Amino acid sequence: MPDHRAMDLTDDRPVYVIGGGPGGLAAAAALRERGVRAVVLEKSESVGASWRGHYDRLHLHTTRRLSGLPGLPMPRRFGRWVARDDVIRYLEKYAEFHELELVTGVEVARIEPEGADWVLHASGGRRLTGRAVVVATGFNHTPRLPDWPGRDRYTGELLHASAYRDASPYAGKDVLVVGVGNTGAEIAVDLVEGGAERVRLAVRTVPHIVRRSTAGWPAQRTGILVRRLPVRLVDRAGDLMGRIAVPDLSAQGLPRPDTGLYSRVRQGAIPVQDVGLIDAIRSGRVEVVAAVESFDDSKVVLADGSHLTPDAVVAATGYSRALEPLVGHLGVLDDRGRPLAHGGRAPRQAPGLYFTGFTNPISGMFREMAIDARKIAKALAG
Numbered sequence: 001m002p003d004h005r006a007m008d009l010t011d012d013r014p015v016y017v018i019g020g021g022p023g024g025l026a027a028a029a030a031l032r033e034r035g036v037r038a039v040v041l042e043k044s045e046s047v048g049a050s051w052r053g054h055y056d057r058l059h060l061h062t063t064r065r066l067s068g069l070p071g072l073p074m075p076r077r078f079g080r081w082v083a084r085d086d087v088i089r090y091l092e093k094y095a096e097f098h099e100l101e102l103v104t105g106v107e108v109a110r111i112e113p114e115g116a117d118w119v120l121h122a123s124g125g126r127r128l129t130g131r132a133v134v135v136a137t138g139f140n141h142t143p144r145l146p147d148w149p150g151r152d153r154y155t156g157e158l159l160h161a162s163a164y165r166d167a168s169p170y171a172g173k174d175v176l177v178v179g180v181g182n183t184g185a186e187i188a189v190d191l192v193e194g195g196a197e198r199v200r201l202a203v204r205t206v207p208h209i210v211r212r213s214t215a216g217w218p219a220q221r222t223g224i225l226v227r228r229l230p231v232r233l234v235d236r237a238g239d240l241m242g243r244i245a246v247p248d249l250s251a252q253g254l255p256r257p258d259t260g261l262y263s264r265v266r267q268g269a270i271p272v273q274d275v276g277l278i279d280a281i282r283s284g285r286v287e288v289v290a291a292v293e294s295f296d297d298s299k300v301v302l303a304d305g306s307h308l309t310p311d312a313v314v315a316a317t318g319y320s321r322a323l324e325p326l327v328g329h330l331g332v333l334d335d336r337g338r339p340l341a342h343g344g345r346a347p348r349q350a351p352g353l354y355f356t357g358f359t360n361p362i363s364g365m366f367r368e369m370a371i372d373a374r375k376i377a378k379a380l381a382g
Contacts, residue, residue, distance in 0.1 A: 016130040020047040023357030023369040024136035026069040029098040030377035043107035048091040062364035132352040142322040150295035157312040167194020173311040184316030189276040204291035208271040223362030235260025253288035344375025
């Protein structure tokens with residue numbers, strides 16, 4: 001959508017924002033609000049590409065009121081827990097409302113400094129020059145499928161969770177879900193409710209499970225309140241609350257975690273918000289099994305030595321940020337491929353380069369991206 005007011009904004013060398021998801025759109029809107037021209041480059045044909053690819057029943061795990069991006073609240077009609085399709089509608093409306101300069105179908109392969117500017121090497125042989133770059137390519141960028149021994153010779157159906165849409169193809173089937181993050185937990189429940197004959201959940205590391213809300217108080221608000229407190233204090237409080245709110249599932253194969261909730265968050269592991277998993281495990285509709293070790297023709301071999309022969313395996317094994325081709329040569333990533341700086345702080349060795357959307361805080365990713373956007377805009381407008 002062309003921006004007819006773009007020429008009124010300062011600087012003919014724009015700030016390029018790579019990625020038309022919530023982080024990129026928020027940064028562009030915040031920059032525009034401060035009179036800085038921002039051009040959003042999106043490799044797909046529309047905004048919110050990663051949201052369009054998620055499974056049908058997905059909802060935000062954060063409340064509508066705390067998930068709005070700068071300058072446009074989410075509509076009340078979306079309800080407290082916003083559905084995937086409504087998130088997409090919101091992002092479309094957001095780009096339109098803020099009259100963002102959005103160029104679709106352009107993928108940036110590499111960026112590098114050139115004097116005081118930044119050069120972006122993009123699809124179609126494009127060479128774009130801007131005074132700054134905001135990288136917002138997304139936390140869930142490239143599906144990660146472990147290289148399990150025997151995987152390539154497995155004769156059953158194996159798909160990454162990114163390819164899962166709904167339970168209808170698995171009605172009456174035996175399905176193994178691998179991974180017990182929020183995605184794996186929710187897909188397991190979806191399969192049970194969608195008529196799968198048997199659902200098992202392979203768990204390597206026991207997760208912390210929290211109620212999405214308790215007596216009307218959302219877990220997100222607790223996350224906001226505690227994120228600046230000492231880790232040990234929050235770990236102790238989290239353990240106490242977990243024992244009160246979440247039943248002991250040890251008899252069903254899911255013991256309580258032996259590490260603190262906030263300690264795990266600091267390592268990058270977000271608690272699982274319960275959207276039916278606890279009841280499904282207690283009732284036996286979801287069976288917890290050991291982690292997957294390898295594949296053997298039609299069999300799945302688990303860490304405890306047992307074998308399964310499910311009809312399908314859904315690997316909810318996460319995503320990689322895949323930033324190395326884009327910025328790996330700049331020394332701005334840590335040993336896990338995550339940006340060394342985010343929000344309003346540019347890496348010391350790369351002034352003018354900003355990152356947003358690569359953290360996954362317990363206070364809510366949309367909320368964090370909104371905060372990042374304002375900080376980036378302030379830094380660049382200053």
